[in-house]
Amino acid sequence: MATSSSLTEDSNNENNVPVRPLYLQTPLAPGSCCIRLVELLPSAKAEDPVRCILRVARLDNDIRYEALSYCWGHTKVTEGIFVNDSPLQVTINLFAALRTLRQNNAVLTLWIDAICIDQENPKEKVVVWLGAKDRHSDEGMNFFHKASQKYTEEKAKGFSGVERANFPLRAMLCTGPDYIYGNRLTLRAFLRSTAEQHFFYALAILRRPWFTRTWIIQEIALATRAIVHCGDTAIEWDSLVNAVQFLEMLHNPLDWSPNILAPHLHFKVLLSTQKEIQAGKRFSFRDALRRFQLFEATEPKDKVFALCALFKQPERIIVDTRCPRPVDRLYRDTAAEIIRETNNLSILLDCHHMSSCARRADLPTWVPDWSASWGHRGGAVSAAFDTDPYYASRFENLDFPNKDSPNKDSPDKDSPPWIKDGCLRVSGCRVDRIKQMGPKLPRIPDYLKKLRPEGQLLPDMDFAYKFIVNYCRAVREWKSLAFYDGPIAPSEHYSTGEMHQEVFWYTFVQPDHSIQDGEAMTRFYSYTRLIKWQLDWFDWFVARVSADEWHWFFIWVLFVHYLQLFGCVSLFHYLMGRLSFNVFPKGPDLNKSGKVIGRTEKGLLGTFPDSTEVGDWVVLLEGASRPLILRPINQNWEFLGSAYIHGIMYGGAFDPKKCEDLYLI
Secondary structure: OOOOEEEEEOOOOOOOOOOOHHHHOOOOOOOOOEEEEEEEOOOOOOOOOOEEEEEEEEOOOOOOOEEOOOOOOOOOOEEEEEEOOEEEEEEHHHHHHHHHHOOOOOOEEEEOHHHHOOOOOOOEEEEEEOOOOOOOHHHHHHHHHHHHHHHHHHHHOOOHHHHHHOOHHHHHHOOHHHHHHOOOOOOOOOOOOHHHHHHHHHHHHHOOHHHHEOOHHHHHHHOOOEEEEEOOEEEEHHHHHHHHHHHHHOOOOOOOOHHHHHHHHHHHHHHHHHHHHHOOOOEOHHHHHHHOOOOEOOOOOHHHHOOHHHEOOHHHOOOOOOOOOOHHHHHHHHHHHHHHHHOOOHHHHHOOOEOOEOOOOOOOOOOOOOOOOHHHOOOOHHHHHOOOOOOOOOOOOOOOOOOOOOOOOOOOOOOOOOEEOOEEEEEEEEEEEEEEEOOOOOOHHHHHHHHOOOOOOOOOHHHHHHHHHHHHHHHHHHHHHOOOOOOOOOOOEOOOOOEHHHHHHHHHHOOOOOOOOHHHHHHHHHHHHHHHHHHHHHHHHHHHOOOOOOOHHHHHHHHHHHHHHHHHHHHHHHHOOOOOOOOOOOOOOHHHOOEEEEEEOOOOEEEEEOOOOOOOEEEEEOOOOOOEEEEEEOOEEEEEEEOEEOOOOOOOOOOHHHOEEEEEO
């Protein structure tokens, strides 16, 4: 079994820290891929002391062991065990796990971070094992080495060369990887240079599964030093960080694409987390679970337990090895702790109800499904680090009465009083109902799956063009629903006094309206102008070229030239300062994913979850920053998701006198 990480002694470390006798008996050779393993000795009696043997093993040998996944818990509440006949204090959670896992008559070999790593010795550093080498991994690792060296050189010169490398004309002729390799000029439009090839090999390394696993987060975040091994080649973690940061500095649209950036996102989260943890910061439950949503775990419980070392109050997450909680109960209890910790209902924004993404059927609708990664929802990592700009209920915090007292009225005595039989009791006012919903936009992940069906050599270009046609048709219907064009609106102005066209673009783009500085608003209008141009150009083309009458080959010949013309015109206006590719620096809003434009009975325009139906209620809950869509189910309410409704996002429709108790199932 290959491990994700191990430790080695750093002989060059200047810290003169005494090594504990237990680890003097099991030294790790400098620069070797060695780890310590724990042999848990058998015992037929549960009350017998826990005894282990600590030994050293090499990763390149065929070693068999199991990595123990557990929550550390309180480091000051410990129990004693014996390792190599020497006493060692471990956390009570680890002690319980060892006593439970101990066999009657067989030795169990384990890797346990709290024992296999000398936690008090900074001379030991984490060794990350990404796996065996492949045909191009050495070139990829070499690229990272060169990028790190270039970063060091440029840093000494104040990164003046980076500014020249990012000049638009030069970027068109020479890529960032070529700049790292010292190439002056390449014909990037016609062929791929060696530097670019090595760049893609390096990105393949960042796509290795190790970077996506939840358990490695605390290993890297708590490590003072780390070295990354990929086959026979190694690089210091700090050097890898410098290499990726330098690539970010050389970022330009010609070098990167969303597919290329995808593996880089996990690394970016790891890097920011490591900096904050080593600066002494710990995360709230919600911040940690949102931040690391895109990481994966085989066991759904590990999406919570693997982060306990990073929580501010890890003791609030109870780990009971004698009677483990099912996943739905763990997630529900964690959601209740987040409500207690934040004193508001911001957790509802993390539920992300989308018809295209299946949730765990055993979870209440008000509990996020942390077992799913953001990659399945098309979300953005940057959204995890932003606070919500809206305050639709005009309440930031709630005052839960006796929030730590048990619930005497519910069979579940451990639940707080505002949770009854799994239902969350909230207070809010019903302000409107859904009257009309527009069509759903085609989803790009679905498009990519159908573009090249399994077993088909060539892509289905006819389907590709129909995707664009369906997208334009959906936006056209959205405009009609918003009184953007078509029939004359009952009033030329929206309820806020704005023109209907302006309201449509605000709703479509959803910038942060609280930002009212001139530069931000100029970027918004420039961005909407670009989007409008793009949609209008596409719409004009598809209205005149029918896929039912033309063969896809001739359609794409025309469309490619049409795109080139559009690109030239857009570039000209961009250089003239009339267009912008960014709305605001905060990044995209995760809660926009899977939303559909619709209207309410009072004529308000908004974007709603794609599972919303005519007749569903728009509700403003105390402690919730956005309007929420609820559906009555008997005496309770099903939570469908949050909404953006133009005109009521800043408390204009909230009336505390009309609030009533509602139970979310």
